[in-house]
Every structure is written in C-alpha cells, then in structure tokens.
Amino acid sequence: MxxxxxxxxxxxxxxxxxxxxxxxxxxxxxPPLGLLTxxxxxxxxxxxxxxxxxxxxxxxxxxxWADMVFLSAMAVQEAGAREVIARSRALGKRVVAGGxxxxxxxxxxxxxxxxxxxEAETTLPPFLEDLARGAPKPLYAATDRPDIVNTPIPQWDxxxxxxxxxxxxxxxxxxxxxxxxxxxxxxxxHRPRVKAAGQMLLEIGSLYDAGWRGPVFIVDDNFIGNxxxxxxxxxxxxxxxxxxxxPFKFMTEASINLAQDRELVRLLRDxxxxxxxxxxxxxxxxxxxxxxxxxxxxxxxxxxxxxLHQNGLQVMGGFIVGFDSDTEGIFEQQINFIQKxxxxxxxxxxxxxxxxxxxxxxxxxxxxxxxxxxxxxxxGSLNFIPVMRREILIDGYKRIxxxxxxxxxxYERINVFLKNYTPTARGRLxxxxxxxxxxxxxxxxxxxxxxxxxxxxxxxTALTKxxxxxxxxxxxxxGRHFQLVxxxxxxxxxxxxxxxxxxxxxx
Numbered sequence: 436m437x438x439x440x441x442x443x444x445x446x447x448x449x450x451x452x453x454x455x456x457x458x459x460x461x462x463x464x465x466p467p468l469g470l471l472t473x474x475x476x477x478x479x480x481x482x483x484x485x486x487x488x489x490x491x492x493x494x495x496x497x498x499x500w501a502d503m504v505f506l507s508a509m510a511v512q513e514a515g516a517r518e519v520i521a522r523s524r525a526l527g528k529r530v531v532a533g534g535x536x537x538x539x540x541x542x543x544x545x546x547x548x549x550x551x552x553x554e555a556e557t558t559l560p561p562f563l564e565d566l567a568r569g570a571p572k573p574l575y576a577a578t579d580r581p582d583i584v585n586t587p588i589p590q591w592d593x594x595x596x597x598x599x600x601x602x603x604x605x606x607x608x609x610x611x612x613x614x615x616x617x618x619x620x621x622x623x624x625h626r627p628r629v630k631a632a633g634q635m636l637l638e639i640g641s642l643y644d645a646g647w648r649g650p651v652f653i654v655d656d657n658f659i660g661n662x663x664x665x666x667x668x669x670x671x672x673x674x675x676x677x678x679x680x681x682p683f684k685f686m687t688e689a690s691i692n693l694a695q696d697r698e699l700v701r702l703l704r705d706x707x708x709x710x711x712x713x714x715x716x717x718x719x720x721x722x723x724x725x726x727x728x729x730x731x732x733x734x735x736x737x738x739x740x741x742x743l744h745q746n747g748l749q750v751m752g753g754f755i756v757g758f759d760s761d762t763e764g765i766f767e768q769q770i771n772f773i774q775k776x777x778x779x780x781x782x783x784x785x786x787x788x789x790x791x792x793x794x795x796x797x798x799x800x801x802x803x804x805x806x807x808x809x810x811x812x813x814x815g816s817l818n819f820i821p822v823m824r825r826e827i828l829i830d831g832y833k834r835i836x837x838x839x840x841x842x843x844x845x846y847e848r849i850n851v852f853l854k855n856y857t858p859t860a861r862g863r864l865x866x867x868x869x870x871x872x873x874x875x876x877x878x879x880x881x882x883x884x885x886x887x888x889x890x891x892x893x894x895x896t897a898l899t900k901x902x903x904x905x906x907x908x909x910x911x912x913x914g915r916h917f918q919l920v921x922x923x924x925x926x927x928x929x930x931x932x933x934x935x936x937x938x939x940x941x942x
Contacts, residue, residue, distance in 0.1 A: 442489065458871040533559075639672070707861055745855055759821070836925060875908060893908070
C-alpha cells in the first residue's frame with residue numbers, strides 16, 4: 436500500500452508566524468504532529484510520504500503515486516482540506532480523513548471515503564483491520580479516551596527538520612477544567628491522560644538522535660492538567676537535559692494556577708522551559724464566572740505573571756471579548772489590563788462558538804447561532820448573536836487590536852515585560868538567530884514605522900539587561916507579524932452581518 440499523508444494549507448493567522456519565517460529562513464512554524472504520529476501507527480510495510488502544504492505544494496504527481504490519501508486538519512484549514520479532497524477524488528484516490536475538523540463536523544466534508552474520528556489509538560486499528568479484509572466502513576468513531584502510554588514515537592523521517600521553526604511533541608491529552616467556550620474537553624475529555632516518563636524521554640531523545648537542536652513545543656492544551664504526573668516527569672527531563680547540554684528549549688500551554696506552585700515553576704525553569712501560553716481571557720470577574728473559568732477568578736494576574744517572568748517563563752496570553760456579561764467598557768479595560776501585566780504576545784479574539792462546546796449548545800438552544808466558527812482566533816468574525824450590539828462589539832474589538840499592536844503600545848509592553856524578566860533558558864545562539872537580528876536591523880530599524888522605538892529598545896536592553904537582548908530582538912521581530920495580522924483583522928468586514936443584509940435584500 437502506498438499512502439500519502441497530507442496537511443492542508445494553514446491560512447495567515449496569529450499563530451502561523453508567516454510574516455517572520457523569512458527572517459530565519461524557515462517555511463512553517465510547526466510540523467503536523469498528528470499525521471507524523473498516525474504514520475507511525477500504519478503498517479511498517481506500507482510506503483509512506485507526507486506533504487505539508489505549508490512547506491511545499493501538493494502536486495498531482497504526489498497524488499498519482501498514492502493508493503490512498505490520509506488527510507488531517509483543524510477547523511481553520513477547512514478550505515485547504517476541501518481542495519485536497521476534491522483533487523484526490525478527481526484522480527480517483529480513496530480519501531481517509533481524521534483530526535479535529537473532521538471529528539467535530541464530518542458532515543461538512545463531502546467526498547471523504549472513510550472518516551476515522553476521535554483519537555487514532557482507538558479508531559485507526561479497526562479501520563486497518565477492515566481494510567485488510569477488503570471491507571472498510573465509511574465511518575469509524577468512538578468516544579473512548581484511550582491510554583496513550585503505547586502511542587508510538589512520531590515518524591520524524593517523513594519531514595525535513597530544516598523546514599520548521601519549532602518541533603513538537605505531546606505529553607498529555609485532556610483538561611480538568613470546564614470552560615464553556617473550549618472544545619478541548621469535547622475532543623480529549625476532562626481526565627488528563629499522560630505518557631509514561633520513560634516513554635516521553637524516548638520521544639524527546641528521538642528528536643535529539645534525528646539531529647534536532649532548538650525549540651520544542653509540548654502541544655498539550657494544559658501541560659499541568661495532571662500536576663502529580665508532571666512533577667514526576669520534570670526531574671527526569673532535567674536529568675536528561677543536563678548531560679546532553681540543554682539542546683532543547685521548551686514551550687507549552689498551562690493554566691494560571693501554575694504560578695501558585697513554586698515547586699512546579701522551579702522545575703519548569705530548571706528543565707529549560709522558556710515560554711508558557713495561558714488562557715487569561717478577561718479582567719472581568721463576571722465574564723469569567725459566566726464562562727466557567729473558575730481557576731482564573733481568584734488569580735492575581737499581575738503577581739502571577741510577574742512570578743513567571745521572574746523565573747524566565749515568558750507568558751503568552753489569550754484574551755476574549757464578547758461574553759454576555761461584557762459591557763462597553765470592556766475594550767478599554769482589556770487594553771489597560773494587557774499593557775499593565777506586560778504580556779507581549781497577546782492574542783485577542785472575539786468569543787467564538789466552536790462546535791459541540793457548552794457555549795455552542797447553549798447558544799443553539801437560545802436560537803443565537805448564526806453559523807459555523809472559522810477556527811481563526813483573530814479574524815474578527817462573530818458566529819452568534821451577542822448581547823452587546825454587534826457593531827459596538829466588532830468596532831471595540833478592532834480598537835483593541837489597533838492599540839495593542841501599534842508600535843507605541845507594543846514596545847511599551849516589551850519594556851514592562853523586560854523589567855521583570857530574568858533570562859534563565861540555556862542554549863547556544865544559532866546562526867539563524869544572528870541572521871534574523873541582522874535582517875531586523877534593516878527591515879525594522881530602517882524601513883519600519885517602529886524604527887525609533889526599536890533602536891531605543893535595543894540600546895536600553897544592551898545597557899541594562901544584556902542577557903535579555905536575544906529575547907528583545909525576537910519580540911521586535913514577532914511584532915512585525917502581529918501588526919500585519921492585526922491590520923488584516925482591522926480591514927475585515929462582518930461576514931455574518933453582510934450575509935444577513937444580502938438575505939434581507941433578496942427577500
């Protein structure tokens with residue numbers, strides 16, 4: 436059997452980092468970890484190829500070579516997924532689809548021969564058994580939450596490491612919390628399931644043996660969901676990092692209660708973690724209560740983030756407007772909040788009703804759903820009828836973006852961050868880092884509207900906190916991407932409102 440595993444084009448989004456890839460001569464931010472893991476689950480006798488359309492275009496020759504096309508995608512990749520399905524069908528190829536987009540809404544994808552939904556450890560084996568018997572079914576679905584201690588090491592040989600900024604691994608699935616808007620528990624459940632420490636070290640060691648040196652993203656939606664297991668794993672990871680000379684800097688996602696656990700913070704720091712994404716969401720207690728984000732309600736965000744920054748853990752934050760409890764004052768409140776706490780990488784989005792979440796079910800029951808979510812956090816789309824007048828909500832959202840990603844506000848946040856930040860991550864400066872810095876001197880330091888604040892940042896950091904200079908340069912470069920993504924959102928129209936006007940005109 437010849438199979439081609441395809442990852443569709445990822446649009447220009449907050450996390451795509453497309454506008455900075457040229458600085459470091461990379462083609463994509465992250466590899467398709469799900470497909471690499473599925474590839475390792477397929478029979479060893481099969482011939483396998485992987486095409487990441489974000490790295491190289493999918494060619495007709497690639498499809499012609501294959502007997503079957505394995506396709507995985509997230510909701511934001513819907514357009515690319517549809518194109519792959521259509522091209523595969525046109526060439527008479529059997530399409531097998533799985534992953535978040537298909538698991539959430541298989542009915543949206545015509546032309547798929549076999550849906551393998553849910554977690555592959557449960558649904559892929561019966562598909563392969565039926566395929567071997569010559570009688571595969573059109574749908575394989577399960578709600579089981581499989582143990583992941585037997586999940587294989589991803590098949591790294593299917594990609595070229597030089598194409599990617601950051602490599603990825605997974606430690607756990609599931610989250611103990613129950614935020615109304617979050618689809619993670621829909622996909623992976625509430626009980627965090629973890630890989631064994633030894634298993635995880637083998638996976639990390641496989642990256643090292645394959646030649647990777649650089650940042651590694653532990654993609655868990657809440658890495659500390661099972662705190663007891665994490666505290667057992669991290670000392671083992673530290674013991675691995677030390678004799679290997681700290682080849683990896685780790686980043687991950689976690690909940691804000693991390694900052695209250697000094698032992699856990701210390702372990703992360705000593706294991707060479709340097710970035711943490713946290714869903715901060717909103718400074719409004721009423722809105723936090725509304726969405727069930729209880730773990731944030733008692734948090735002193737300023738102190739929590741300061742603690743993490745002081746331990747070398749740069750906080751990247753997610754923020755939301757559009758809760759039913761939000762008033763018109765939320766926009767200025769969010770701007771001031773984000774500036775005060777010094778979260779430089781601040782992803783602000785309008786609340787989105789993702790399929791089958793508690794929010795989606797509630798809004799559907801209230802007859803407030805307008806359509807499907809795009810899966811894009813920062814495109815300014817609104818797929819439900821808000822309590823606040825929609826024009827006010829969308830205009831207020833755009834005002835937040837216009838402010839926080841203006842050079843003045845953005846560099847102000849960098850300075851707030853650097854004031855508390857203590858660089859702790861170990862690792863050598865790579866040639867790509869030097870090249871990115873040199874390119875930034877011209878593209879930002881000369882051509883950009885941010886050139887004055889850019890030079891001021893470099894000089895001040897070099898004089899007062901020299902060890903933080905690489906981080907300051909990185910944030911300045913990232914600012915280029917965020918500003919362009921924000922600009923696109925500011926120019927976007929309200930698609931659902933336009934559709935409503937069109938329908939009204941036709942009737």
